[in-house]
Amino acid sequence: MRADARRNRELIVTTALDLFAEHGARVSMEEIARAAGLGVGTLYRHFPDRQALLEEIAVDTLQRLMTFSRAAAAEETPRWQVLRLVVEHCAGLPLGLAKTLSSTPISHPELPRLERDLNALFEQLAKGAQEEGTLREDIPPSEVIALLNVAICRPGARADDYLTTVILDGLRR
Known part of the structure; x- marks a missing residue:
C-alpha cells in the first residue's frame, strides 16, 4: 500500500473512531469522509461498505x-x-x-x-x-x-x- 493510501486509511479509521465514540454507530459514511477531509470515493476505496469499516x-x-x-x-x-x-x-x-x-x-x-x-x-x-x-x-x-x-x-x-x-x-x- 502506498504511503498516502496508508495515511488516508489511518485517517478514516481515526476519524470514524472519534465520531463513533461521540455519537455511536449512527454516523454516516459521508459524515466520516467530510470530517476526515476526504472524498466519499476515497473512503469507499478503503472500505467497500459500512460493515467493513465498523468491523475494522x-x-x-x-x-x-x-x-x-x-x-x-x-x-x-x-x-x-x-x-x-x-x-x-x-x-x-x-x-x-x-x-x-x-x-x-x-x-x-x-x-x-x-x-x-x-x-x-x-x-x-x-x-x-x-x-x-x-x-x-x-x-x-x-x-x-x-x-x-x-x-x-x-x-x-x-x-x-x-x-x-x-x-x-x-x-x-
Whole structure:
C-alpha cells in the first residue's frame, strides 16, 4: 500500500473512531469522509461498505483494549483497582460497536476471538476481585462482566457518569 493510501486509511479509521465514540454507530459514511477531509470515493476505496469499516474499527478498538487490559492485569495491583482502571480506560471508546456487530454476520476473523479473550480476561479479574474480598461474591464473574458492559458499551459512556457509578457501587463489596 502506498504511503498516502496508508495515511488516508489511518485517517478514516481515526476519524470514524472519534465520531463513533461521540455519537455511536449512527454516523454516516459521508459524515466520516467530510470530517476526515476526504472524498466519499476515497473512503469507499478503503472500505467497500459500512460493515467493513465498523468491523475494522471494532477490531482496532478491542486490540487496544486487550493490550491495555493485559498490561494492567500484569501489575501487582488489587484486582478491583484493575477493573476500575479498565472501566476508566473504556470510557469514551466506541465499544458499543462490538455489541452492535454481534447481532450481524461478521466477516472479520479477529473479532469473535478478541471478544472471547477480553471476556475471559475480565472474568479472571472479577474472580480475583471476589477472592480478595473487594467485589461482591454473590454475582458470577460472567454476570459482573455483563453489568460492566451495560455501563461502558454505550455512546458517551464515562467512568464518572451516574450509570457507571451506580453499577460500580453496586458491585463493590
